[in-house]
Amino acid sequence: MTIALGIPTLAGKRASPGPRPDGATELRDSWGRVATDLRISLTDRCNLRCTYCMPAEGLPFAPSDQLMQADEIARLAAVAVRDLGVRQVRFTGGEPLLRKDLVDVIARVAALGPRPEISLTTNAIGLASRAQALADAGLDRINVSLDTVHAATFLAVTRRPFLARVLDGIDAAARAGLTPIKINAVLLRGVNDDQAVELLEWCLARGHQLRFIEQMPLDADHSWERDTMVTAAEIRASLDESFALVPTTTPRDGAPAELFDVYSGGEVRGQVGIIASVTESFCSDCRRTRLTSEGAVRSCLFSHAEVDLLGPLRAGASDSTLAELWREAMWAKPSGHGLDAGSFATDSFVQPERTMSAIGG
Numbered sequence: 001m002t003i004a005l006g007i008p009t010l011a012g013k014r015a016s017p018g019p020r021p022d023g024a025t026e027l028r029d030s031w032g033r034v035a036t037d038l039r040i041s042l043t044d045r046c047n048l049r050c051t052y053c054m055p056a057e058g059l060p061f062a063p064s065d066q067l068m069q070a071d072e073i074a075r076l077a078a079v080a081v082r083d084l085g086v087r088q089v090r091f092t093g094g095e096p097l098l099r100k101d102l103v104d105v106i107a108r109v110a111a112l113g114p115r116p117e118i119s120l121t122t123n124a125i126g127l128a129s130r131a132q133a134l135a136d137a138g139l140d141r142i143n144v145s146l147d148t149v150h151a152a153t154f155l156a157v158t159r160r161p162f163l164a165r166v167l168d169g170i171d172a173a174a175r176a177g178l179t180p181i182k183i184n185a186v187l188l189r190g191v192n193d194d195q196a197v198e199l200l201e202w203c204l205a206r207g208h209q210l211r212f213i214e215q216m217p218l219d220a221d222h223s224w225e226r227d228t229m230v231t232a233a234e235i236r237a238s239l240d241e242s243f244a245l246v247p248t249t250t251p252r253d254g255a256p257a258e259l260f261d262v263y264s265g266g267e268v269r270g271q272v273g274i275i276a277s278v279t280e281s282f283c284s285d286c287r288r289t290r291l292t293s294e295g296a297v298r299s300c301l302f303s304h305a306e307v308d309l310l311g312p313l314r315a316g317a318s319d320s321t322l323a324e325l326w327r328e329a330m331w332a333k334p335s336g337h338g339l340d341a342g343s344f345a346t347d348s349f350v351q352p353e354r355t356m357s358a359i360g361g
């Protein structure tokens, strides 16, 4: 038996958010939310070709001189932490491990005051040889994208035979103390949706926290369909066959995942999370702000607008100017992703141009 708690969405759209209150220093939006969780995409490149993300041939990737360099990342992170109230920094991609200067980037952000919590979302390929150096540089914990523990399914989903390297990476992260390790899994109908129980069992046995993420319409092929997406309700129903899921009492504090304590044989075995981005939106308590690898602010994963910071930074803008641009960008944040049932009925949902591979989780 599972109880879904779901958080109500913010009402409606507005032509313009109105003037921003004077003197506000934090990253407040016109709906009253304050962003304290910064996601920084370090690259749009990846060494996997997941079917729900990008085509087999890949995408036209940004030239390296258009990407933020280590000192530019550190400077923008400093502005965010010192002047804008950011307390968590998550590095994402594409695949952030493809950045050769990742250890340097993390060390620079770990040296900031106040020190933010630093995490990484990765596919863990190549992590086996870098986990300790990343931990020594200041990385606190990681989220690993892993949709299956079967080599054949892994190949079918990612188009690469790299499962063993991912599993080695996860083990190395555990040895380096980058815990709790969170595993992010997307279920695809007819591909791995029958492996949910097995994947949870695999994570519970290793003390990893599994989170199932509803597939979102951010793929480069624009082939996402609402009807073929595996919903949170279906995921709960499949887990219910083998486990008892009880919503945790831990406050959610704007976190995307709804967490459940997992019981089997009357014993609590660990936790599982469900990120129901599409069917049970959590936008009303969103605390995220994002920087693309080209140094633009995205107020929302599904934004259709971005505000460039890298250009002004390279043109000599001061930290206070950069901070003000960032505040303005967040003030105009949309109420949510607009993926509610109504938008499908009226076909009003418009997928953003930038794909997930160039935004990061």
Ligand code: SF4
Pocket (backbone or CB within 6 Å): 282, 283, 284, 286, 287, 288, 299, 300, 301, 302, 334, 335, 336, 337
């Ligand atoms: S869709 Fe946008 S507003 Fe909603 S939770 Fe994600 S980033 Fe926040």
